[in-house]
Amino acid sequence: MPENEPTLDEQIAAYQREFADLDPQVEQIVSALGRLNRRMNVAYGRQTATLGISNAEWEVLKALVLAGQPYRMGPGDLAKQLGLTPAAMTHRIDRMVAEGLVTRDRDETNRVRVIVGLTDAGRQKWLDAMELATTFEEDLLQDLSAKERGVLGELLTRLLQRVELGG
């Protein structure tokens, strides 16, 4: 979608002109991360759209599958994992129940609690989305050798550890 966007190199050069204390190496990494993610989200959005769902709904499906059998979670936990407010989760689940992707039931043992469960249709959507996503991801990484992929994964994991500490 961004068309007149400057190239990464142009962007870094411009920042250096405007802000002297800039480490171009750091800026390259950070800007590339940001751009990559935006592009990837657009690509995922196009894919999920072909399946008739949104990225937002896909994330709920992912969380439920991640929870493992029997694919059930409370709205509050879902909200925490996706970084949403409980209110947003309520609405999102409303839509997904209407579409038959998940079920919403009261917990029998504690009637304050609600349990969101994946339907077969929801699980199938996740599988379909996974199929598309892995194809895209393999495509994205096609220029990197196995060794380079290993290095990249390791470096990113280290960054992630650093940032997931100070949560």
Next chain:
Amino acid sequence: MPENEPTLDEQIAAYQREFADLDPQVEQIVSALGRLNRRMNVAYGRQTATLGISNAEWEVLKALVLAGQPYRMGPGDLAKQLGLTPAAMTHRIDRMVAEGLVTRDRDETNRVRVIVGLTDAGRQKWLDAMELATTFEEDLLQDLSAKERGVLGELLTRLLQRVELGG
């Protein structure tokens, strides 16, 4: 914000159980990219909040500074660069004009066109934000040697080129 979130390793193991055709190396990279970006956006959001602006407004400031002297762009170009609709840009500029971060003037030569310009206050906000951001980014990368940073930057740039081709 995500609290009960599984670790990256747990997540990959769970995906492998549920989806046999999964390349763990690819998944590690992709998932780490996604998580990193979410954490970073939260961190940036906290920083810009201390300056009294939002991430959304910061992005407009960045685009204007990137344009270079005299820091002027049309709403349409801004919208393209930020990946927004023109309508969203109109509203966002409304707010930023009210806050004194940018100006909005009619182009004298073509009165359909509008020109958004950075104010001194807006430029100063960008400088302040840049100060905070570079500190955070340096902190994020503190565990990586100069050589590792070079490798990471190069690998990310190659991924970006791949994904920016098929726009």
Next chain:
DNA sequence: CCTGAAGACTTCAAAGCTAAAGTTCGGACC
């Protein structure tokens, strides 16, 4: 029991976004 406090979800109002329709101006064509 009955009450009060805390927890889990929902409801409500307001902010910000998108898509589509509307406005206004510039330029080309006849």
Next chain:
DNA sequence: GGTCCGAACTTTAGCTTTGAAGTCTTCAGG
């Protein structure tokens, strides 16, 4: 030089998210 088309922005309506207030349930104490 009048008319029509297209470009650039704004307006409108509807949707998603947030933050705050509200509802219902559980549990601990009296």
